[in-house]
Amino acid sequence: MSRRWSLSNRLALLFAACTAIVSLFAGVLFSRGSEAHFIELDQQLLEAKLAGVRRALQDGPNPQARLADELSRQPDLALRIKDRDGVSWHDSSIRLPIQVPERPGLSTLNDTDNDYRVLNAPLDPNRADSPQLTLLLDITHHQHFLQRMQRLIWLTVGLSALATALLGAWAARRGLRPLRRMGAIASSVSARSLNARLPEEHMPAELAELAHSINDMLGRLDDAFQRLSAFSADIAHELRTPLSNLLTHTQVTLTRERSLDDYREALHSNLEELQWMAQLVNDMLYLAKADHGLLAVQREPLELALETDLLLEFFAPLAEDAEVKLSREGNGRIEGDRSMLRRALSNLLDNALRFSPGGGEVRIRIVDGPQTVRIDVENSGREIPAALLPRLFDRFYRADPARQEGSNEHAGLGLAITRSIIRAHGGDIRCESADGWTRFVVELPKAGQP
Amino acid sequence: MKLLIVEDQLKTGQYLRQGLGEAGFNADLVADGSTGQQLAVSGEYALLILDVMLPGRDGWQILQAVRGAGLDTPVLFLTARDAVEDRVHGLELGADDYLVKPFAFSELLARVRSLLRRGSSAAQETSLQLADLRLDLIRRRVERGGKRIDLTAKEFALLEMLLRRQGEVLPKSLIASQVWDMNFDSDTNVIEVAIRRLRIKIDDEFPDKLIHTVRGMGYVLEERKL
Numbered sequence: 001m002s003r004r005w006s007l008s009n010r011l012a013l014l015f016a017a018c019t020a021i022v023s024l025f026a027g028v029l030f031s032r033g034s035e036a037h038f039i040e041l042d043q044q045l046l047e048a049k050l051a052g053v054r055r056a057l058q059d060g061p062n063p064q065a066r067l068a069d070e071l072s073r074q075p076d077l078a079l080r081i082k083d084r085d086g087v088s089w090h091d092s093s094i095r096l097p098i099q100v101p102e103r104p105g106l107s108t109l110n111d112t113d114n115d116y117r118v119l120n121a122p123l124d125p126n127r128a129d130s131p132q133l134t135l136l137l138d139i140t141h142h143q144h145f146l147q148r149m150q151r152l153i154w155l156t157v158g159l160s161a162l163a164t165a166l167l168g169a170w171a172a173r174r175g176l177r178p179l180r181r182m183g184a185i186a187s188s189v190s191a192r193s194l195n196a197r198l199p200e201e202h203m204p205a206e207l208a209e210l211a212h213s214i215n216d217m218l219g220r221l222d223d224a225f226q227r228l229s230a231f232s233a234d235i236a237h238e239l240r241t242p243l244s245n246l247l248t249h250t251q252v253t254l255t256r257e258r259s260l261d262d263y264r265e266a267l268h269s270n271l272e273e274l275q276w277m278a279q280l281v282n283d284m285l286y287l288a289k290a291d292h293g294l295l296a297v298q299r300e301p302l303e304l305a306l307e308t309d310l311l312l313e314f315f316a317p318l319a320e321d322a323e324v325k326l327s328r329e330g331n332g333r334i335e336g337d338r339s340m341l342r343r344a345l346s347n348l349l350d351n352a353l354r355f356s357p358g359g360g361e362v363r364i365r366i367v368d369g370p371q372t373v374r375i376d377v378e379n380s381g382r383e384i385p386a387a388l389l390p391r392l393f394d395r396f397y398r399a400d401p402a403r404q405e406g407s408n409e410h411a412g413l414g415l416a417i418t419r420s421i422i423r424a425h426g427g428d429i430r431c432e433s434a435d436g437w438t439r440f441v442v443e444l445p446k447a448g449q450p
Numbered sequence: 451m452k453l454l455i456v457e458d459q460l461k462t463g464q465y466l467r468q469g470l471g472e473a474g475f476n477a478d479l480v481a482d483g484s485t486g487q488q489l490a491v492s493g494e495y496a497l498l499i500l501d502v503m504l505p506g507r508d509g510w511q512i513l514q515a516v517r518g519a520g521l522d523t524p525v526l527f528l529t530a531r532d533a534v535e536d537r538v539h540g541l542e543l544g545a546d547d548y549l550v551k552p553f554a555f556s557e558l559l560a561r562v563r564s565l566l567r568r569g570s571s572a573a574q575e576t577s578l579q580l581a582d583l584r585l586d587l588i589r590r591r592v593e594r595g596g597k598r599i600d601l602t603a604k605e606f607a608l609l610e611m612l613l614r615r616q617g618e619v620l621p622k623s624l625i626a627s628q629v630w631d632m633n634f635d636s637d638t639n640v641i642e643v644a645i646r647r648l649r650i651k652i653d654d655e656f657p658d659k660l661i662h663t664v665r666g667m668g669y670v671l672e673e674r675k676l
Binding site: 317319 | 551552553554582604627630632633636638639646667
């Protein structure tokens with residue numbers, strides 16, 4: 001329910017509630033304050049009168065006249081005098097048939113029409129059997145004033161709440177205008193126009209952060225989408241060449257009678273194209289599985305020095321042939337998938353050997369760190385321009401753009417597969433190239449860590 | 451030796467039967483799972499080649515029926531899906547090997563031969579021989595025409611494999627897996643180089659070459675009389 005309320009309405013309501021609470025609090029405080037002030041005034045007045053009445057009754061002659069004189073100066077004041085037994089001696093308020101509280105001190109009394117402040121005190125505080133004086137002050141006009149003020153307070157509370165609700169709604173709507181603008185831009189984003197971006201510089205600080213995050217997300221989406229589109233196009237392109245070779249070659253072969261050797265040659269040539277395509281499809285499927293997080297890593301404890309040495313032994317004939325020196329130093333233990341990591345490292349070694357010149361060197365260095373194990377695979381040789389480094393792991397990327405498709409040319413998926421394997425292990429790979437060395441740096445989380 | 455192929459894709463099945471037939475195996479081909487199962491549990495086949503996706507009963511069910519009937523016939527699965535669950539599922543049910551499509555026929559043939567050989571416990575050989583090439587397994591020495599040849603450990607293992615499976619075309623992937631324990635697709639040409647280096651030592655000085663390249667398929671060790 002509350003989820004469907006618009007932000008503007010929520011803010012307006014909150015503003016109104018805040019104003020109402022603040023004005024109510026102020027009103028109550030003021031009203032209490034004035035009431036206390038009136039009570040204080042009344043008390044001072046009544047105590048002054050009490051003193052006057054005591055003086056009139058206790059000292060000097062003709063107390064009756066002096067009492068009347070004292071009372072006449074305050075027409076809204078009444079006096080009752082009773083003795084200890086409750087017999088009334090004097091009552092200037094006979095027309096008030098009210099029952100007055102007996103307890104001493106100041107109290108407030110509500111009659112049907114009027115309100116009174118009552119002060120009970122003994123005539124002579126020093127005598128226990130002294131007659132009791134009761135002073136009644138009519139404070140109806142005070143109470144009226146207070147009531148009027150209370151009504152005013154309620155009115156103020158209500159009106160100010162209403163006013164802030166309306167103003168708040170307007171202000172919120174106005175303040176949230178950038179958000180609506182964001183929404184409009186966001187709704188214009190589709191697969192076809194992923195390049196729309198939110199204007200961060202015109203956004204208020206709170207929204208700028210959100211806009212920045214959304215822009216980042218759009219950037220990543222755009223990038224992934226571009227790669228995906230390029231990938232599909234690449235697949236089509238990669239398959240088109242061998243397919244067209246197969247078609248042409250087969251049709252040409254079949255146009256006339258040929259010798260057995262020619263047929264055999266044609267079939268062999270076709271076989272090579274087909275094997276290349278099968279390898280491509282298998283690699284693509286492997287990468288697709290990796291993209292969907294379906295590479296199941298079957299972890300087991302691995303001694304990296306041992307694994308690397310086995311790979312170096314595997315590549316030894318190739319390296320000797322190319323007159324490239326192979327070496328390994330360091331060791332580290334991780335938990336990983338033996339077959340997958342062998343494939344990953346074999347791709348790196350194959351790559352390193354491919355790009356080492358004769359008489360060059362390929363070195364593997366394993367560094368056992370506290371959190372990760374780092375494997376450097378480096379080869380001497382021509383450096384890779386820095387601008388190309390991030391692209392090395394892209395699918396179908398080949399360092400040499402003028403490559404030929406053919407059975408001996410690899411499809412350019414090796415490094416992409418290597419990266420997928422490393423990432424499936426929770427690690428990462430990067431490439432550095434400087435000072436005549438090209439180095440692939442693999443970082444793998446250590447055993448026992450996800 | 452009879453093999454059973456259960457494969458619903460007609461072309462694939464026929465090519466497999468033809469290929470296996472020409473390699474010296476007598477293979478029956480059925481296209482649906484139910485018939486396949488009836489034949490499979492009859493126990494008259496030395497090896498079953500099962501497609502996973504079949505009409506009637508799928509490959510898993512046939513395998514279960516076969517194992518349920520108490521047969522330990524080797525089973526090679528063909529699957530178009532390289533899902534790990536498939537692999538695990540198959541191995542749990544007792545499949546012996548599996549191949550993911552697209553695969554090379556030479557690969558299939560090599561695996562079929564491996565599976566069939568596994569059952570027959572070969573006598574403990576002390577040496578392997580072809581023509582004038584002799585490999586002494588105990589002293590780990592190789593001679594050809596009475597002349598001693600020095601091989602590295604891996605070259606020895608490679609030659610041993612070629613000798614043990616002489617006459618068979620061995621795909622590069624199988625060689626990488628058996629000799630170097632590298633079980634992954636790789637487009638590296640390590641095996642080519644290794645074979646070439648072995649050839650220099652074994653064949654170069656002799657007029658009769660023993661190691662032959664079967665283009666597009668692999669390598670074979672055999673005597674070819676001119």
